[in-house]
Amino acid sequence: MALFAEFKAGLLKTRARLTHEIKRIVSRSPRLEGEALEELEGALLGADLGMEITEQIITAVRSAYETQGQNGKDVAAIAAAEIERGLVAREQGLRQAPAGLTVVSLVGVNGTGKTTTAAKLAHLVQSQGRRALLAACDTFRAAAIEQIKLWGQRLEVEVIAGAYGADAAAVAHDAVAAGQARAMDYLFVDTAGRLHTKHNLMQELQKVHRVMDKQLSGAPHEVLLVLDATTGLNALNQAREFNKAVSLTGLVVTKLDGTSKGGMVVAIQKELGLPVKFVGLGEQPEDLQPFDPKQYAEALFGE
Amino acid sequence: MFDSISSRLQNAFRNLRGLGRISEENVGDALREVRLALLEADVNFKVARDFIERVKNESIGQGVVQSIQPGQQMIKIIHDEMVKLLGSANAGLQLSGNPSCVLMVGLHGSGKTTSSAKLARLLHKQGRTPLLVAADAYRPAAMEQLETLGKQLDIPAYVSRGETDLLKIASGAMALARETNRNTLIFDTAGRLQIDEPLVQELVRLRDRTKPQEILLVLDAATGQEAVNVATHFDQALNITGSILTKLDGDARGGAALSLKAVTGKPIKFAGVGEKLEDFEPFHPERMASRILGMGDVVSLVERAAEAVDVEQAQRLEEKMRKGQFTLDDFLQQLRQMKKIGSLETILGLLPGGAEAIKGADLAKQEREFRHTEGIICAMTAQERHSPQILNARRRQRIAKGSGVSVTEVNTVLNRFAQMQQMMKKMGKFQKMLARMGGGAAGLLRP
Numbered sequence: 001m002a003l004f005a006e007f008k009a010g011l012l013k014t015r016a017r018l019t020h021e022i023k024r025i026v027s028r029s030p031r032l033e034g035e036a037l038e039e040l041e042g043a044l045l046g047a048d049l050g051m052e053i054t055e056q057i058i059t060a061v062r063s064a065y066e067t068q069g070q071n072g073k074d075v076a077a078i079a080a081a082e083i084e085r086g087l088v089a090r091e092q093g094l095r096q097a098p099a100g101l102t103v104v105s106l107v108g109v110n111g112t113g114k115t116t117t118a119a120k121l122a123h124l125v126q127s128q129g130r131r132a133l134l135a136a137c138d139t140f141r142a143a144a145i146e147q148i149k150l151w152g153q154r155l156e157v158e159v160i161a162g163a164y165g166a167d168a169a170a171v172a173h174d175a176v177a178a179g180q181a182r183a184m185d186y187l188f189v190d191t192a193g194r195l196h197t198k199h200n201l202m203q204e205l206q207k208v209h210r211v212m213d214k215q216l217s218g219a220p221h222e223v224l225l226v227l228d229a230t231t232g233l234n235a236l237n238q239a240r241e242f243n244k245a246v247s248l249t250g251l252v253v254t255k256l257d258g259t260s261k262g263g264m265v266v267a268i269q270k271e272l273g274l275p276v277k278f279v280g281l282g283e284q285p286e287d288l289q290p291f292d293p294k295q296y297a298e299a300l301f302g303e
Numbered sequence: 304m305f306d307s308i309s310s311r312l313q314n315a316f317r318n319l320r321g322l323g324r325i326s327e328e329n330v331g332d333a334l335r336e337v338r339l340a341l342l343e344a345d346v347n348f349k350v351a352r353d354f355i356e357r358v359k360n361e362s363i364g365q366g367v368v369q370s371i372q373p374g375q376q377m378i379k380i381i382h383d384e385m386v387k388l389l390g391s392a393n394a395g396l397q398l399s400g401n402p403s404c405v406l407m408v409g410l411h412g413s414g415k416t417t418s419s420a421k422l423a424r425l426l427h428k429q430g431r432t433p434l435l436v437a438a439d440a441y442r443p444a445a446m447e448q449l450e451t452l453g454k455q456l457d458i459p460a461y462v463s464r465g466e467t468d469l470l471k472i473a474s475g476a477m478a479l480a481r482e483t484n485r486n487t488l489i490f491d492t493a494g495r496l497q498i499d500e501p502l503v504q505e506l507v508r509l510r511d512r513t514k515p516q517e518i519l520l521v522l523d524a525a526t527g528q529e530a531v532n533v534a535t536h537f538d539q540a541l542n543i544t545g546s547i548l549t550k551l552d553g554d555a556r557g558g559a560a561l562s563l564k565a566v567t568g569k570p571i572k573f574a575g576v577g578e579k580l581e582d583f584e585p586f587h588p589e590r591m592a593s594r595i596l597g598m599g600d601v602v603s604l605v606e607r608a609a610e611a612v613d614v615e616q617a618q619r620l621e622e623k624m625r626k627g628q629f630t631l632d633d634f635l636q637q638l639r640q641m642k643k644i645g646s647l648e649t650i651l652g653l654l655p656g657g658a659e660a661i662k663g664a665d666l667a668k669q670e671r672e673f674r675h676t677e678g679i680i681c682a683m684t685a686q687e688r689h690s691p692q693i694l695n696a697r698r699r700q701r702i703a704k705g706s707g708v709s710v711t712e713v714n715t716v717l718n719r720f721a722q723m724q725q726m727m728k729k730m731g732k733f734q735k736m737l738a739r740m741g742g743g744a745a746g747l748l749r750p
Contacts (some may be wrong), residue, residue: 045348048527051339110550110578111412111523140578142455143448150443195553199670228412232345232527234555255411258496260529283441 036075037062044079047261047300050233053270057082080297086266087293089275094125094186095222095249101179103187103212103219106252107205107242108226110193113254113280115144117226118190119151120280120288126157127286130185135175136161137168137208138192148190155285158182168192168204169211176215189220196241209246223248224277229255229262239268248272254280257287261300327363330377334359337381344595346558347531350565358384382592389560390588394570396517397544398431402480404488404513407547408506408537409521411494414549416445418521418575419491420452421583422547425573426487427458434485435460436476438509439493440467449491456580459483469509477513488513497536510541519572520546522563525555530562538567548586549575560591613640627728631688634720635680638673678706679716691717 040061044054061079096102104121106114115138122132134157138144145161152159160175162168172189179187191208194201212219225248227235242248253262256279265276276291334355341351362380396405405422407415416439423433435453437460439445446462453460461476473490480488490513495502510518520534520543537543546567548560551574560571571586620637623629680688682705687694694702694717703710 042348045342046528048345048529051342109525109553111414113412141448142451143444143446146447147442147444154443195550197552197554228523228525230410230523230527230529230533231525232555232559233343234345234525234553235527237554238525255496258410258529259498259532260527264527 040075040079043076043301044263047263048232048235049263050236050267053263053267076301080301083266083300084293084297087269087276087296089269089293091250091275092277092290094121094277097218097221101176101184101187101216101219102221103176103179103189103216104222104224105189105191105209105212105220105246106224106226107191107246107248108193109195109228109238110141112193112226112228112231114138114193114226115148115151115190116283117224117252117254117278117280117288118148118188119155119157120285121188121278122151122157122186123155123285124288125186126155131183132157132186132188133175133179133182133184134159135172135187135189137171137175137189139164139166139168139171140192144190144192151285169208172208173211173215176212176219180216196238196245202241202245206245222250224250224252225274226252226254227262227265229253229258229260231262231264233264233267235262235264236267236271239272239274243272243274248274250275250277252276252278252280253291257281263300327359330359330362333377340596341558341561344556344558344597345525345527345530345562346595347528347562347565350531350562353565354384354388354561357388378596378598382596382598385561385592385595386588389564389571389591394545394572394585396426396572398426398487398516400514400516401486402434402477402488403486403517404490404515405517405519406490406492406506406510406513406515406541407519407521408492408541408543409494410496410523410533411442413494413521413523413526414547414575415439415494415521416448416452416491417578417580418519418547418549418573418583419449419489420456420458421575421580422519422573423453423458423489424456424580425583426489427456431487432485433458433487433489434476434480434483436472436488436490437462438469438472438490440469440472441493445491445493452580459485469505470512473509473512490515497533497540503536503540506541517545518543520563520567520569522546522548522559524548524551524557524559525553526559528562530559531566534563534567538569543567543569545570545572547571547573547575548591551575552577552582556595556597557591558595561595616640624727627724629724629727631680631683631691631720632685634723635677635688638677638680642673675706675708675712676716679703679708679713682706691720 037058041054041058044057045051049057057079060082061075064078064082065075094102094104106118108114118134122134125132134148134152136145136148136159138148139162145164149159149161151157160171160178162171162174168191175187175189189208189212191205192201194205196202209220209223223246225239225242227238231238239248239251251265251268251274253265253276256262268274269276278288279291279296281287281289337358338351338355341354342348346354358381361384362377365376365380398405407419407422409415419435423435426433435449435458437446437449439449446464450460450462461472461479463472463475466472466475469492476488476490480486490509492506492509493502495506497503518541520537522530522533526533534546546563546569548557548571551557564571571591574584574586576582576584616636620629620633623633679702682702687698687702699710699713703713706713
């Protein structure tokens with residue numbers, strides 16, 4: 001029986017290949033090979049999509065091209081569509097608590113732009129006519145508190161801060177309490193950068209979140225991993241570990257104004273189902289944009 | 304998805320044995336594996352292609368030594384080739400002038416400010432008198448950050464708030480250096496994109512004004528394919544003299560190092576390996592090559608162990624073990640020493656293939672067991688620790704209550720400890736190694 005099943009499966013594969021080949025010949029689609037493929041592979045690898053995703057996309061593109069290639073579609077366009085399909089998310093924009101204060105926590109490794117993103121997000125909700133509060137929970141890095149306070153001044157957003165070396169969870173607790181007392185709409189919590197491999201620091205982050213949940217059930221409502229677009233395949237590790245520790249709800253990709261493509265988000269969305277919510281495109285407060293999968297996929301292939 | 308390259312190469316090369324010579328055809332499969340390994344380590348795909356070509360040329364025609372595995376031989380060729388490419392004789396800083404200037408340049412968030420402070424600390428230790436110069440007028444509070452770090456190190460920092468003209472900052476800093484007899488200026492510049500022409504030109508003007516001996520590109524070890532563009536642009540514009548690779552304490556494989564070195568040819572001089580200011584060391588090409596190839600980093604593990612373990616204490620423990628006098632107190636000490644080296648996760652991650660092994664393993668559970676064991680021993684009286692045979696049922700119940708575990712757990716720990724003691728008495732030679740590695744504690748782990 002087993003042998004027969006195997007035989008049948010083998011036949012099925014052959015039949016599929018044959019049908020595909022016949023379709024190709026009938027529709028006079030060109031075969032995709034050689035230089036075009038290599039170019040496509042280069043573009044995908046060069047955008048940090050990683051070998052695995054690159055191969056998947058190439059396989060998909062190859063069969064799509066060979067069945068509909070004569071319709072004038074070029075390889076890049078098909079690949080872009082393929083990537084776009086993988087990136088479309090059900091959920092867009094910031095989540096909102098059913099009532100009252102919405103807490104958004106920003107997490108990530110060092111130097112990805114958490115503080116800047118927190119400030120930009122505050123600016124964004126403010127421009128929509130809602131009231132925002134910032135929490136300076138990076139009590140470790142030198143001058144991190146000053147940095148967010150300066151942003152606060154610039155944007156006229158209040159910043160809740162503690163002293164250096166203070167317990168980040170205590171600051172978070174106070175910030176949530178303040179946000180509730182002042183009937184704010186949004187609280188953006190800027191946490192300290194930490195490498196996802198540092199077990200104790202990840203536990204500290206869990207504590208920060210636990211404490212906020214105690215103060216306000218359900219907080220943080222949104223946990224955004226801030227990713228630097230220049231990061232390579234390690235971004236997937238970062239996302240995995242942060243997700244394991246604090247259950248992420250989405251991604252923010254920063255520094256996309258350079259030539260980096262941040263292609264790892266494709267792999268992250270595929271594996272963890274985390275949507276990209278915003279992209280950072282510069283140093284100004286308004287340089288934060290909602291993520292547009294179509295635009296992004298097209299940009300991957302444009303120079 | 305990625306088991307260690309060593310084992311994959313072994314497989315790919317199995318068919319090489321008995322062939323006599325490595326030829327273009329039979330090496331093809333294996334080189335594909337190497338390419339994959341390089342790409343997974345974030346080596347730029349073009350750099351990877353060139354590297355493979357080099358390895359191919361190097362290996363073709365070499366005889367397959369019958370006695371060793373052909374895979375091993377090939378790995379050695381690859382590893383050596385990579386070390387050759389990564390390394391350089393000219394790794395130290397060339398600081399001859401007085402004052403001499405060092406420019407730190409790079410993308411946003413790569414770690415320039417922290418590296419500036421770390422470098423200042425290192426130079427200070429080498430007997431130079433560094434002056435930190437806050438030349439980042441863009442990022443809010445960047446100057447305060449450098450100033451704070453300077454204070455922590457007791458190294459002066461030149462900060463002129465509100466000044467956005469880099470050249471004025473440079474003149475001011477150089478004047479201060481002359482006045483206060485500081486012979487090395489470290490300029491912490493603002494992060495910028497390599498394609499932001501006006502900002503890059505600003506750096507060019509700063510370079511022309513300060514005539515620095517060293518221009519160091521600071522690059523995050525987790526940088527992906529972009530490393531090539533970043534390095535090329537900065538090098539073309541500024542003619543950098545070397546680079547610093549940061550955040551190497553993470554688990555990024557660091558292929559960016561290879562890309563960087565391949566396109567600029569400039570040496571990688573230092574590595575940032577932690578958030579503390581002393582976590583800064585000269586760059587080691589061999590370790591980096593092993594890391595990129597996913598071969599683990601045993602050297603770092605040994606170093607870390609050496610740092611955490613008190614040699615005298617270890618010797619005393621060893622002595623006790625040999626004489627069969629190893630008590631629960633000693634065991635507790637050992638547990639704590641192990642903890643100092645790092646979490647199980649980090650330790651295993653440094654072992655070859657370890658990173659693979661721990662994927663999916665529930666290390667948190669093992670860590671918890673460690674903690675429980677520690678708690679159980681702490682709940683014992685000094686007498687009990689010294690002679691566990693007096694532990695009767697009532698004492699055990701008390702200990703269980705005191706440490707918040709079940710009596711069964713107390714029994715398990717005691718049983719394992721007894722087994723361990725037995726083992727120690729038996730194994731004469733092994734003891735030494737166990738004591739050094741803190742492996743006595745590891746022996747308690749369930750398989």
